[in-house]
Amino acid sequence: MDEKTILLMKGISKSFPGVQALKNVDFDLMKGEVHGLLGENGAGKSTLIKILTGVYQKDEGEIFLEGKPVVINNPRDALNLGIAAIYQELALQPYLSVAENIFLGHEITKQSKLVRFINWKKTHEEARKILKELELDLDLNTPIKELGIGQQQMVEIAKVLSKNAKIVIMDEPTSSLSEKETEELFKVIFRLKEKGISVIYISHRLEEIFKICDRVTVMRDGEKIVTLNPKTTTKDELIRYMVGRTLEQHYPKIETKKGEEALRVENLTRKGLFENISFTAYTGEILGIAGLVGAGRTEIVRAIFGADPIDSGKIYIFGKERKITSPQDAIREGLVLIPEDRKTQGLILIQTVLDNIVLSSLPKYKKGLLLNYREMTNESFDLIKRLNIKTPTAKKVVKELSGGNQQKVVIAKWLTQKARIFIFDEPTRGIDVGAKVEIYNIMNELVKNGASVIMISSELPEILGMSDRIIVIHEGRVTAEFSREDADQEKIMKAATAAG
Amino acid sequence: MLEKAKNTQEAAKINWGKVKNILSSAGVLIALIVLSAILAILSPYFLEVENLMNIARQSAINSLIAVGMLLTILTAGIDLSVGSVLALSSVVMAILIKNMGINPLLGMIVGLGVGAFLGFLNGIMLTKLHLPHPFISTLGMMNIARGLALILTKATPISGFPPVVQFIGAGSIGVVPISFLVVIGVYIIYHIFLTRTPTGRYIYAIGGNIEAARLSGINVEKVLVIVYTLSGLMAAVGGLVLVGRVNAAYPLAGLGYELDAIAAVIIGGASFMGGVGTVWGTLVGAIIMAVIRNGLNLLSVSPEWQTVIIGSVIIGAVYLDVLRRRMETKTK
Structure with a gap:
């Protein structure tokens, strides 16, 4: 395994009653890489991600983080290993401020004998530092509900950084963003790369894959089809990999007469x-x-x-x-x-x-x-x-x-x-x-x-x-x-x- | 031939399902019997006809209110206003009959109409003003109706009614109180309503899954308005019985009755999540509450301790239900 490989998933299989969702899937991620994950609905992308983030348990296979085998039994394990996901539905508290949201669940506290108090000064300092690293201009005291959806996503990313994530998973992050917000997001993704953080980027929008991904992996029917460099491929080729060539299933279509x-x-x-x-x-x-x-x-x-x-x-x-x-x-x-x-x-x-x-x-x-x-x-x-x-x-x-x-x-x-x-x-x-x-x-x-x-x-x-x-x-x-x-x-x- | 065999097999299975249903709703009935047996041993007077009829009379008002409450809880709702609606509808009736000299029968009918109308308003607030939960609309109504009852009577009771008004609450045929016969009649009607009419089935469907009910073409808003109207009506019927029994209409009557009604429904096995519950369970629930109060009186337990014990019974009954469900899912 090469030194720059931060994550290696090997031979991952997973079935649900009646469906084999993943068949012997391999996936690897380099340090500071943006790796696109592409496939139709039901191709197995979400299942793979949910195994990585501890939402599901794999049936077979191994996961290595920085060369060492790891066990991920629940989302908490994943977070402790530095794996964090940002989902389509943002998980922020609308009435709490930007700073509070960033440190929600891992508040910075000062310990007295009996009670833990929140250290607001340090919270704000740290939050400001993170926002600065991302070059984001946000007021720490603004309640989340007053922010646009794009800015909310930035807070979500800041939150992930505050937990020292090494791997950030983004699931269709641009699905509800405007063009300008999407540009902002891409800038932030580049800054994450510079910091050596790796990003797994799930999107249906091929243009985005070409724009920001270093490599892209295509999945279909629970299998990994190919991993390649977007610079050496075309949209048409990617689409062909995604949909496959044949109708594998049987469809009992009958001839009928079109009526009124x-x-x-x-x-x-x-x-x-x-x-x-x-x-x-x-x-x-x-x-x-x-x-x-x-x-x-x-x-x-x-x-x-x-x-x-x-x-x-x-x-x-x-x-x-x-x-x-x-x-x-x-x-x-x-x-x-x-x-x-x-x-x-x-x-x-x-x-x-x-x-x-x-x-x-x-x-x-x-x-x-x-x-x-x-x-x-x-x-x-x-x-x-x-x-x-x-x-x-x-x-x-x-x-x-x-x-x-x-x-x-x-x-x-x-x-x-x-x-x-x-x-x-x-x-x-x-x-x-x-x-x-x-x-x-x-x-x-x-x-x-x-x-x-x-x-x-x-x-x-x-x-x-x-x-x-x-x-x-x-x-x-x-x-x-x-x-x-x-x-x-x-x-x-x-x-x-x-x-x- | 095979077809026939299949059909009889099917029928046999349905019967078995019915048996299972009856058994599980009989859980509270068994609890009632055990409770009665214990009380009969502790106090020989408990099983005397006179005492049993006492219990029947004491449970009547709560039974009447509880069946309306059951409807709201079946739709995953609640009606906190029933106690106040009882008071307002009975003082309106009292004023019409005593102060304005209106025909007592007509006065009683108007009183019931007032209850139904207040319930109708509860339903309208829920469905048309889109208040987020009936807890809120009926909490508001609880205060409004109580306030109006106090204003209309200048906070003084109205007493002394003609025999026709007293008949329902105080009369009896032989040893059997009229109020208990009213309860039996009402429960049979509601049983048929809930099991044998489309609206009754819609009530269960809405409580089971309101979105699926809506997408199945059920006029959810209309059904909810009917439910709250009936709940208000049943509170007024309860008021009628109360006025007859004590021969007076009190503006402060029915305080806390909503909680007794909710307790009867829940002890009777209805789910607070909606969609599950029967009228017979609720009736047994109401009788259990009356039996406990009666029994504790016979044993000279102070009212303060009675309250503590009733509270424990509510928690215990629901906990038993939780245990039963857990066992059911385990055996599957």
Whole structure:
């Protein structure tokens, strides 16, 4: 191992129930290096980082820090070893000052016999010193909530430095920064380099990788694909490494006949989230919505479903303009949403399969004033059979089902309705391969029977494997539309990252 | 043939699930029986019909208020205003009947209307003003209603009502108090409401996961307004019973009743996180509280110590529930 290598991760493997998240991954980091980590959603970047920061435990492999093997069992261990991460959601206390935040959790104190008091003078001195090293002009007494998001990130970096970090991990640090703030951040990253601190830099934005990284490692499907010097490569080559060449999974796509216009949206806008979104979905087809996490896709479909408000724009359902201001409105029009997080948005976890399936159409089962349990039970049995939901009884609590079966319960809930437009938001996230195919088959059945399916997915192979038509969203705008024949991974990735 | 076998198997499993449900909600019932057995041994008078009817009468008001409280707790909310709503609705009724000479039946109905309306306002504050938690809106209402009750009566009780008003609180058929029969009737209605109507099921769904309920097309705001309206109404029903029993409307009536109602709901196995709880659990919870108070009176334990013991029972009951849940997850 060369002397300048500060971190070496060797043969790291990690699996979760039903998924192998990391397969025998090697990763190394030099002193004072900015090392980019690149890959699609689900490629294994976050898992690797979480193992390094002690959030997850590795199944196999070894970690060496400055040549010595280390054990990282929890985030505290990682911090003590000088490994610190800055996440997308900043972890600062909004009502405390800059100085307080920098030393939060490791306050500088003076010890008296009984109590530890905070040494404010020394706290401010030290904080000032750190800010000076980073050449940051911040007032130590300002409460965090009065700072812009870019400045908050600087405080986050100062905080990490105050803990004597040797390795700083930045996860999509520029995702909510303006161009000017991004420039500021890059300057600070260069100063970190000068101090001999190493940075692991995760980003989807290829331009940034080229601008600041000394080396870049590409991951895909839990494996390390390549590590190379950005100066010797091109954007196209990087994209090719990221997406791979073949569709490895099986997608049971069937031929269907495109029918009438089901949903048309025109110039849908919600300030700060998405702008001028227009597209059309037809019966008998699956419309894929591709893009990166955070591009605004979920926000768009939630607004169409009436879960969130819109500022302007029009929604047409089967040719007629409709005002949709609540999910009830959408459901009445036959438009339903299978939300991206089934646990927090799709299901009442503490209730039974039966309760969840009938929830959205309870009034339908009324006989006189009261609910007819026999009818509810019968329809649930039918749907459990039709969707092949694996549960011993309809009275099983949904919390105890596997992810794939939970997702089928969410779908079953909408099949008790006469819905004709189904929006699936990340329908196969976190479920095993077999259940994925079953979900695809349900979509096939829906479009075959004349429904319109809209599918948001961050997995390109899924988008390409199942969609008849694809639109791509980048930073709240539609940046491209492809037919099934025209689309390929590289074109979509380019539109999704606005590269090239 | 196979199909049939499967179906019967399914049915058998459902029954087993039901049995398990009943058993787990019977936990508090068993506690009540054990408690009664101990008291029966310690004091022979405890099991006398007269004393049992006393307990039935003493538990009635708390039972009535607690069923409304149960609804709010099922939605992961709370209603702190019930004691004050009880007072304001009963003094309004008293003023109408005694000072203004309105027909007593009409006066009683208006009194119930006042309770429902105050609860309705609680619901509106929560859903339309978007106050962050019903703790706040109902805390405000608790003070407002109490203040108005004192202002309207100039802080003096109003007493001496016609028999029709006294009937519900003080009357009895044979040895059975009318108030207890009202409780049984109310509980049956609420049981059916919660288990057999869409709105009742929505209440559980909202408490289980409000966001999923909303995204399932449930009009969450409407359901919450109904819940708080019913809670106010039940406080007023409690007030009606109280006025009948003591033949007077006190502006300071119902002080601290919200805490007794919450205690009954929690002892009865409802989850403070919402989504879990039954009317029968709550009824048993209210009876347990009355039994403890009654038993301690029979044993000549001072009221001060009674309070200490009630507090310990609340903590103990919830702790038992925590233990039971932990064992359940362990056996899985």
